[in-house]
Amino acid sequence: MALKSVETQVPRAIGPSPDASERELLERIARSKDQAAFRTLYSSYYQRLSRLLARMSVRREDIEEVINDTFWVVWTKAGEFRGASQLSTWIIGIAYRRALNALRRAKIRPVSDEPFDEDSISVASTDDAETDGQWLALGLSRLPVEQRMALELTYTLGHSCEEVAAILDCPVNTVKTRLFRARETLKQVLPALAGMSGENS
Amino acid sequence: MSPRIPDTHAEAWALLPWLASGRIPANDREWVEGHVGSCAECRAELASQRMVANQMYGQMYGNSTSPESAATDEQRSFNKLWARIDASESASLPASGARVAVSRSSRTVRWLAAAVIIQGFGLALFGFNALRNSAPAGEIVTVADVPTQRLNAPAVRVVFAPEASIGTINTLLANQGLTIVSGPGTAGNFTAALSADAVASGASADSVAAVISKDPNVSFAQPVAR
Numbered sequence: 001m002a003l004k005s006v007e008t009q010v011p012r013a014i015g016p017s018p019d020a021s022e023r024e025l026l027e028r029i030a031r032s033k034d035q036a037a038f039r040t041l042y043s044s045y046y047q048r049l050s051r052l053l054a055r056m057s058v059r060r061e062d063i064e065e066v067i068n069d070t071f072w073v074v075w076t077k078a079g080e081f082r083g084a085s086q087l088s089t090w091i092i093g094i095a096y097r098r099a100l101n102a103l104r105r106a107k108i109r110p111v112s113d114e115p116f117d118e119d120s121i122s123v124a125s126t127d128d129a130e131t132d133g134q135w136l137a138l139g140l141s142r143l144p145v146e147q148r149m150a151l152e153l154t155y156t157l158g159h160s161c162e163e164v165a166a167i168l169d170c171p172v173n174t175v176k177t178r179l180f181r182a183r184e185t186l187k188q189v190l191p192a193l194a195g196m197s198g199e200n201s
Numbered sequence: 202m203s204p205r206i207p208d209t210h211a212e213a214w215a216l217l218p219w220l221a222s223g224r225i226p227a228n229d230r231e232w233v234e235g236h237v238g239s240c241a242e243c244r245a246e247l248a249s250q251r252m253v254a255n256q257m258y259g260q261m262y263g264n265s266t267s268p269e270s271a272a273t274d275e276q277r278s279f280n281k282l283w284a285r286i287d288a289s290e291s292a293s294l295p296a297s298g299a300r301v302a303v304s305r306s307s308r309t310v311r312w313l314a315a316a317v318i319i320q321g322f323g324l325a326l327f328g329f330n331a332l333r334n335s336a337p338a339g340e341i342v343t344v345a346d347v348p349t350q351r352l353n354a355p356a357v358r359v360v361f362a363p364e365a366s367i368g369t370i371n372t373l374l375a376n377q378g379l380t381i382v383s384g385p386g387t388a389g390n391f392t393a394a395l396s397a398d399a400v401a402s403g404a405s406a407d408s409v410a411a412v413i414s415k416d417p418n419v420s421f422a423q424p425v426a427r
Contacts, residue, residue, distance in 0.1 A: 039279060046275045051261050064274075068282040075286055136256045151218075155254040156261040160224045161216070176215040183218075183246075186253065 022087045030079035042071055048157065049095050055152050056145055062102045070095040089159070089166040096149065096167055103145070139189035147182035150175055210236065213243055221250040273372070277416070284417035354394040355406035356382065356425040357413070361391075365418035373418055377409050378402075392425060 022044065028037035046067060053063045073094050081090060140148055146168065153159045153167055165172045213236040219225040220233055237243045357379070361370050374380065378399025384391030395404055406424035414422040 035283070042279055042282070043275060046278065047271060055261070064278045064281070068278060068285070071282055072285065133256055133260055136253065137260065140257075151253075151257065152261070154218050154222055154224070155257045158222055158224055160226065161219055179218050180215060183250070183253075187249075 019086050019088065023083065026074070026078050026081060026087060029075065030081075033075075038071075038075060041074065045071075045091060049092070052092070052149075052152060052157070053095065053099050055140075055156075056096075056099050056103070056149060058099050058102050059106055062106065066095060066098045066102050069098045085166045086163055089163045092153070092157070093167040093169065097169075100145075135190050136186075139186045142189055143182050143185055147178045147185070150178040151182050154179065210240060210243070213237065213240070214246065217243060217247050217250050218254075221247060221254050280417045281415060354397070355400060355404075355409075356392050356394040357406050357410045358421075358423050358425050359391050359393055359410075359413065359419060360421040362418050362420050369418050373413065373416060377413060378404060379409065 022041060025034075025037040025041045028034035029041070049067050049070070050063055053066055054060070058066060070091060074091060081087070140151070143151070149168060150164055153164045154161075159167065161172055161175055165175045168175065213233045216225055216229055216233050217237075220230070220237070225233060237247055365373075374393060378396040379393040380396065381391050382394045395406065395409060399409070410422045410424045413419045
């Protein structure tokens with residue numbers, strides 16, 4: 001099994017949504033309980049949170065509840081947001097904590113206990129990207145939720161190290177440690193990834 | 202303040218994920234890139250992290266549902282939240298302001314007050330249309346025409362909110378695999394049966410009633426005892 005060649009450039013400009021315009025929406029909610037502003041803010045986060053929560057192993061039927069619980073807090077506490085952090089880190093942080101509660105309630109252990117089975121990866125596909133994706137999905141399923149979320153927040157939502165720390169409510173060094181361990185675990189699962197580092201060292 | 206230049210392999214290694222994502226702070230970028238330029242191990246690690254970042258980004262955003270379906274899900278979800286907010290704020294109003302509140306924001310209270318009048322007429326019309334629309338062109342289906350197996354299927358008793366449109370209700374029914382088999386009753390209630398596909402996929406009268414009872418387009422829902 002070979003992973004496809006890597007790109008050598010930063011693939012895209014990723015990052016959290018513009019904070020200034022979202023703060024304006026929040027101020028309208030806090031000031032005048034503006035439903036249109038609330039709807040716009042909800043819309044800008046709905047898909048992002050849906051996908052993130054799915055990646056946390058939150059059950060499909062619980063995802064909507066977690067998002068709505070999160071925005072219930074946004075609606076009721078909008079006036080209490082003091083801007084010490086990015087608005088996105090505040091909202092995603094609330095969703096993260098609600099999701100952890102949902103996982104506990106559902107007694108879901110968000111890490112696969114199944115023994116690693118290389119044969120579970122389809123070799124029928126001639127699409128390298130598809131095969132790579134299967135390997136990576138398997139690798140991610142082996143990670144504790146805290147490590148997986150550190151990766152997701154960094155790579156798919158484009159948050160800085162400090163923002164990830166704020167969302168996960170932990171020190172910056174803890175984020176770095178979680179990512180370090182996640183990378184090491186992925187290397188055990190993804191042989192080509194391990195080889196890539198090894199062959200050049 | 203002069204930039205900090207740690208020049209240690211371990212510190213650069215720890216920051217490689219954010220160099221890969223492009224979110225490394227400006228004051229760290231220069232020295233980390235400088236280190237990577239002279240460290241083969243970090244260059245290989247950076248390449249592998251960029252590959253992982255690309256794959257994760259593709260998985261997160263590449264397999265999404267259709268925009269139309271996503272928009273419908275989002276709107277339905279927001280409607281639920283807004284109904285919850287509306288109900289909460291109505292409930293928290295002081296008693297002396299209740300009359301004003303009803304006219305301003307308590308749609309729920311007004312629904313209840315108007316339900317007896319509106320549902321008798323409006324939902325009777327809906328029931329007629331719903332049954333008619335499920336029939337082949339040119340035919341009107343009565344309850345007597347509903348197949349026996351459908352009448353014996355798990356079913357829920359439901360009263361729709363007066364403000365719910367027929368299109369919304371049809372979508373709600375279709376999403377749950379429900380078909381109206383009788384109604385409206387004297388309280389504006391309908392009986393809707395679960396499709397065989399919905400039952401095969403694990404749905405039950407209890408589970409569907411629990412789901413739709415939370416929908417703001419539904420005033421009341423409960424499983425029918427069989």
